[in-house]
Amino acid sequence: MxxxxxxxxxxxxxxxxxxxxxxxxxxxxxxxxxxxxxxxxxxxxxxxxxxxxxxxxxxxxxxxxxxxxxxxxxxxxxxxxxxxxxxxxxxxxxxxxxxxxxxxxxxxxxxxxxxxxxxxxxxxxxxxxxxxxxxxxxxxxxxxxxxxESAWQNFEALGLTIVSHPGVFGHGKVDEGTLLMLESIESSLPKKPLKVLDMGCGDGIISAWLAQRGHHITAVDVSAFAVEACKRTLAANGLKGRVLSSDVFSALENERFDWIISNPPFHKERDISYGPSQRLISEAPEHLSAGGRLIIVANGFLPYPDHLQRAFQDFETLADNRRFKVYAADK
CATH class of the missing domain: 3.40.50.150 (Vaccinia Virus protein VP39)
Structure with missing residues (x-):
């Protein structure tokens, strides 16, 4: 070969x-x-x-x-x-x-x-x-x-200390799409603790933001750098959560969640790849509890509405700032 x-x-x-x-x-x-x-x-x-x-x-x-x-x-x-x-x-x-x-x-x-x-x-x-x-x-x-070790960078955002590494998406800053998504769910976030899956957790800002509000977090990422960064971010803020290496749902078997939330990647190195995002959407219903919700943010030009329609039959747009859109779909 x-x-x-x-x-x-x-x-x-x-x-x-x-x-x-x-x-x-x-x-x-x-x-x-x-x-x-x-x-x-x-x-x-x-x-x-x-x-x-x-x-x-x-x-x-x-x-x-x-x-x-x-x-x-x-x-x-x-x-x-x-x-x-x-x-x-x-x-x-x-x-x-x-x-x-x-x-x-x-x-x-x-x-x-x-x-x-x-x-x-x-x-x-x-x-x-x-x-x-x-x-x-x-x-x-x-x-x-x-x-x-000096490559690790701490920065403050949304009242949290975020620990970031050069191997992680958006190193050293909060992605605009992530900010839009968190803003769009803040007012409607249930007071009752939810079991939440943060898919593609990156440096852990979504996980930490939700854990700070009392929700039970499982965070997964395909990158060992992201897994380590998310663990450090939770620890830096005195928060708890389970952080796992996983290719989309591969490490989760049949586990179900109240919410699945994600700012999914669509690049692999220099190539555009929708594969992980498509799997996230298509397999999400199998990992949501009855009445559970999938929330994702994506660049406005990406073809996610078609995938959401196929997987959930119905969905809504929670926010749209022209560059990014936040979608929600209920099981």
């Missing part, structure tokens, strides 16, 4: 045997899964792909500091520049000083920035290859001057 992802194609032509390789933040590529020994990723889907092939699969938050990976390591450079810097610092903390590793990625994903990033961190840089609009660089770890 040959690699499909361009950066993996570049990696594949370096040599034939990658059985000792650990990959960090990789794309989903079947060749890479088959070739490598293990993965460290914040992406639930990637972790499942490696686990399904009986390969080691860890998030950066469940590897103890200094717990060794393989002797061969490749970091796949992420589109989010600050997340890439975090991975570099994390590797320097995780591995003995002087441990070699490589950095691969697509030009349109920002890999050309890597030599400058390495220079600023005091790390060496050797360009190994360049093809298929991708580049591969070699470097090694150094004793870090600043901790990867």
């Amino acid at each position: 040959s690699a499909q992802d361009p950066a993996c194609q570049l990696l594949a032509r370096q040599r034939d045997d990658y059985t000792a390789l650990w990959v960090v933040g990789p794309p989903l590529d079947s060749w890479l899964v088959d070739q490598s020994a293990g993965v460290v990723s914040g992406d639930f889907e990637a972790l499942n792909e490696w686990s399904a092939k009986n390969k080691q699969a860890r998030t950066p938050f469940d590897l103890a500091e200094g717990e060794l990976m393989g002797k061969e390591i490749v970091l796949f450079w992420p589109k989010a520049h600050q997340l890439g810097i975090w991975w570099l610092k994390w590797l320097c903390e995780q591995l003995p000083s002087g441990t070699p590793f490589e950095v691969a990625g697509e030009h349109q994903g920002g890999i050309k920035r890597v030599p400058k990033m390495l220079e600023e961190l005091g790390m060496p840089c050797d360009k190994r290859d360049n093809a298929r609009r991708c580049s591969l660089f070699a470097t090694h770890t150094i004793a870090p001057e600043s901790a990867s």
